[in-house]
Amino acid sequence: MKCSEFLQELTNYLDGALDDRTRSELEDHLAWCHNCYVVCDTTKKTIEIYRDSQLYELPDDLRGRLRTAIIAKCKAKRAGPEKV
Amino acid sequence: MGTIQPRVTEPVSDEMALVQAAKGGDVAAFEELVRRYDRNVFRIAQHITQNREDAEDVVQDAFLKAYENLKQFQGQSKFYTWLVRIAVNEALMKLRRRRPERMVSLDEDVKTEDDSVPREVADWSPNPEQQYSQAELHEILSKTIQGLPPSFRTVFVLRDVEGLSTEEAAEALDLSIPAVKSRLLRARLQLRERLSRYFQKNGGDATK
Numbered sequence: 001m002k003c004s005e006f007l008q009e010l011t012n013y014l015d016g017a018l019d020d021r022t023r024s025e026l027e028d029h030l031a032w033c034h035n036c037y038v039v040c041d042t043t044k045k046t047i048e049i050y051r052d053s054q055l056y057e058l059p060d061d062l063r064g065r066l067r068t069a070i071i072a073k074c075k076a077k078r079a080g081p082e083k084v
Numbered sequence: 085m086g087t088i089q090p091r092v093t094e095p096v097s098d099e100m101a102l103v104q105a106a107k108g109g110d111v112a113a114f115e116e117l118v119r120r121y122d123r124n125v126f127r128i129a130q131h132i133t134q135n136r137e138d139a140e141d142v143v144q145d146a147f148l149k150a151y152e153n154l155k156q157f158q159g160q161s162k163f164y165t166w167l168v169r170i171a172v173n174e175a176l177m178k179l180r181r182r183r184p185e186r187m188v189s190l191d192e193d194v195k196t197e198d199d200s201v202p203r204e205v206a207d208w209s210p211n212p213e214q215q216y217s218q219a220e221l222h223e224i225l226s227k228t229i230q231g232l233p234p235s236f237r238t239v240f241v242l243r244d245v246e247g248l249s250t251e252e253a254a255e256a257l258d259l260s261i262p263a264v265k266s267r268l269l270r271a272r273l274q275l276r277e278r279l280s281r282y283f284q285k286n287g288g289d290a291t292k
Contacts, residue, residue: 003200003201004200006201007269010269011268011269014087014272015088015250016087035201035202035203038207039201039273041208042205042207042276045212046272046279049213049221049279050225050240050245050275051244053221055127055222055225056126056127056130056131056139057123057127058122058123062140063123063126066126066143067115067118067122070143070144070147071115071118073148074147077151077152078111
């Protein structure tokens with residue numbers, strides 16, 4: 001497998017969506033190509049850091065206010081659009 | 085090197101019952117759907133709009149629109165995928181309003197040079213995120229993802245943060261599967277590249 005082919009398969013590899021043969025070829029490539037190994041490893045870390053970061057969590061107080069507003073509007077809609 | 089483990093999602097077995105009840109006018113059932121997905125919608129909205137007030141508006145507008153259009157939801161897809169589609173559209177509309185000078189489109193296929201493997205890449209420290217406080221880390225992650233085109237960060241947040249499958253993301257964004265995969269690869273590589281500045285071994289530099 002060449003470096004360019006590795007890149008084409010990277011997303012499928014990280015998602016666990018490769019067939020056994022392609023995955024094995026890709027892992028052989030990673031065993032000797034340090035550059036691609038680092039790209040693969042740090043891309044995986046990038047995804048994990050974003051996923052685990054709790055960036056943009058909805059604070060409880062805001063969550064309550066938004067839900068109250070949403071439900072009030074839904075009830076108004078149900079009662080009739082002219083009341084909105 | 086293993087694969088990425090998807091986020092654990094809540095069971096959806098009783099979801100159709102909630103949707104059916106909400107369709108019949110049961111606001112409490114709809115409130116349960118709001119509780120189930122409001123955090124996800126907020127996260128998606130803030131990733132796309134990069135603006136807290138806009139994200140709050142998107143949460144309200146998306147759920148209200150979902151409620152008004154529940155009858156059109158036929159259950160061929162998951163309720164969540166359908167809701168995400170509405171939320172993404174609302175978020176993109178907000179973005180367009182704030183940046184009328186720039187066309188904001190999911191079809192935007194930004195040409196980059198990362199179709200070739202990056203060269204001379206620096207390895208990262210073993211636990212790079214631990215070099216920073218949570219507040220610093222959030223600032224780094226936020227600043228980094230802001231630099232991506234909206235179409236890239238939208239695909240990234242749906243696939244990698246929210247854990248939608250490629251098929252679900254394609255459905256929610258009205259994109260082909262190859263288009264989702266192509267944008268996801270570019271988004272991942274661009275984020276990796278930008279984060280390297282902070283996380284590489286021997287001298288991550290957060291001052292730039």
